[in-house]
Amino acid sequence: MHARKNKEGGNQMKDNELLFDRKSHVLYSKPCKKEIRAKIALHYPEAEREAIWEQVQRQYAVFLSDWRNGVGGTYDCIAIMSYYVVCKAVTSFREIEEMEENLILPIFRRLKFVDCNKPFWRKLMYKAFVRSKSGCDKWHDYEMAVAPYETDKPIYYEFTACPAAEFAIKHGLTDIMPALCNVDFASMELLHARLVRTTTCVDGCRCDYTICGNKDPYLKEHPEYRDEKGYRRNK
Known part of the structure; x- marks a missing residue:
């Protein structure tokens, strides 16, 4: 495995040197890498940051070593x-x-500019969820069902299989899943929903x-309300 010198004088492992099955898996996204490195910079002195980042990279490769195929945002969750x-x-x-x-x-x-209170945008959102379901059906990672659209009633869909949840259960990391799931609430709030x-x-x-x-x-x-595990949820 080759490595290049970083500015602290140590060796920095390149992303393309990470050992995992690239026919079955993909690398974390660039924004995700940037986010992780920014947090490492908050917590560790400069001389230690590259070594910590390399530990994260290697942990990522270990996690993928016995993981089934998946797509999309699941890989950033794993990172x-x-x-x-x-x-x-x-x-x-x-x-x-x-x-x-x-x-x-x-x-x-x-x-x-999207306002879910207005019928036009609510119908458009519904169509977006139906498109997402067709992607899930194609990739067979998330199992998704979308209820028929009803005017003046909330949109409903559900996942009965979630690779990120399966991964967390497999590796004993369910304690941190609420932190990854709660963003669903925050995202809807930005659409007046x-x-x-x-x-x-x-x-x-x-x-x-x-x-x-x-x-x-x-x-x-x-x-x-927030439950005892930290999940945002509703009664």
Whole structure:
């Protein structure tokens, strides 16, 4: 394995030198790498940062060594979990939650003109979820079902299989899953919408998504709270 010198004088491992099956798996995204390295810089002196980052890289490769195929954002979740395992002594639940928000929310902030209270946007959102389901059906990673659209009623869909949840259960990392799942609530809030969720794939048989406008009376019947594990959920 070759490595290049970094500015601290040590060796820095390149991403393309990481040993994992690249026919079955992909590398974490560049934004995710940037996010992890930024957090490492917050917690460790400069002379130690490259060594810590390399530990995260190697943990990522180890995690993929016995993991089945998957696509999309699951790999960034695995990278964040790798950071969590290596840097558990210095990181926190809120920091992991923040990292996921920094990766997911920018695209939703660019869609702030969307208003789920208006029928036009609600129907458009529904069509987007149906497209997502067709992707899941094609890739066979997330198992997704979308309820038929009903005017003036919340949108409903659910996942009955989630690779990120399966991974967390397999590796004993379910304690950090709420920090990765809670971003679903934050993303909807940027679209003048609200997510109502009662269960997830980690602690139940499905992850449910009931989505309505932030002015919908439905919300009064389902107040939000944080459970003892840190999940945002609804009654």
